[in-house]
Amino acid sequence: MRIDVFTLVPHAFAWLTEQRPVANLLGGELELRLINYRDSTPLRAGQVDDEPYGGGAGMVLRVDVVAAGLDAAYGGVPSHRIVALTPQGRQLTQEVVEELAREERLTLLSARFEGFDERVAIHLASDAISIGPYVLSGGELPAMVMLDAIARRLPGALAEESGVLESFSPELDGGLEYPHYTRPSEFRGWRVPEVLLSGDHRRIDEWRKEQSRLRSSAP
Numbered sequence: 001m002r003i004d005v006f007t008l009v010p011h012a013f014a015w016l017t018e019q020r021p022v023a024n025l026l027g028g029e030l031e032l033r034l035i036n037y038r039d040s041t042p043l044r045a046g047q048v049d050d051e052p053y054g055g056g057a058g059m060v061l062r063v064d065v066v067a068a069g070l071d072a073a074y075g076g077v078p079s080h081r082i083v084a085l086t087p088q089g090r091q092l093t094q095e096v097v098e099e100l101a102r103e104e105r106l107t108l109l110s111a112r113f114e115g116f117d118e119r120v121a122i123h124l125a126s127d128a129i130s131i132g133p134y135v136l137s138g139g140e141l142p143a144m145v146m147l148d149a150i151a152r153r154l155p156g157a158l159a160e161e162s163g164v165l166e167s168f169s170p171e172l173d174g175g176l177e178y179p180h181y182t183r184p185s186e187f188r189g190w191r192v193p194e195v196l197l198s199g200d201h202r203r204i205d206e207w208r209k210e211q212s213r214l215r216s217s218a219p
C-alpha cells in the first residue's frame with residue numbers, strides 16, 4: 001500500500017516511522033511519503049494560509065496551496081481516495097480502518113490553524129475523516145493515528161494471532177477484547193483468575209469469550 005501524507009510538519013512523523021508496525025512495513029508492504037505543502041506552494045516565502053473571508057480569528061489553509069501540492073505530486077487530482085482530516089468528517093472506527101487498509105493508494109491531507117478552505121473538502125478531497133469528537137491543533141496526530149491503525153491491518157505487520165483476536169474484530173463479534181494477565185500470579189494479594197493458571201484451554205477459551213461479552217455489553 002502506498003500512503004502519501006500532506007503536512008506542514010513532516011518531521012512530526014519521525015517517531016512513528018521508527019516504531020513497529022510502521023517501521024517493519026516501510027520498504028515492503030507500506031510505502032510512505034511525507035509531503036510538505038510549503039515545497040510546492042505557489043505563494044512567496046512559503047506562505048500557505050490566509051485570513052478568512054468574512055473576518056474572524058485564525059488563518060485558513062488555502063485551496064490553491066493544496067491544489068498545487070496535488071499537482072506537484074500527481075499532476076492533478078488523482079483518482080485514488082483523498083482523505084481530508086477534519087473534526088467535521090465521518091468518525092474513524094475499526095470498520096473504517098479495515099475499509100482504508102484495502103486501498104492500494106491513499107492520500108491524507110492534514111491542516112493546521114482554522115483548517116482547510118472549504119473548497120478543499122468539496123473539490124479536492126474525496127473523503128473526510130475525524131479521529132474523534134474533539135479538536136486537535138493539527139492533522140499530524142490524526143494522520144499518525146490512521147497510519148498506525150491501517151499499518152496494523154497490512155500483511156506482515158503483526159505476529160499472526162495478535163492481529164486477529166483484538167477489540168472490534170469479527171472474531172470477537174466486534175466487541176472488546178478479554179483481559180490479559182502475566183507474571184507474577186499474585187501481587188499485593190491481587191490474584192490472577194484461577195482459570196488462566198489451570199492449563200485447561202477449553203475453559204480458558206470459554207472464560208475469555210465470556211469476559212469479552214461482559215465487557216462489550218457494559219454501558
Ligand SMILES: C[S@@+](CC[C@H](N)C(=O)[O-])C[C@H]1O[C@@H](n2cnc3c(N)ncnc32)[C@H](O)[C@@H]1O
Binds near residue numbers: 088137142
Ligand atoms: C484546530 S483544527 C481546526 C478545527 C476547525 N476550525 C473546526 O472547528 O472544526 C486544525 C486541523 O487539525 C486537524 N484536526 C483537528 N482535530 C481533528 C480531528 N478530531 N480529526 C481529524 N483531524 C483533526 C484538521 O486537519 C484540522 O483542519
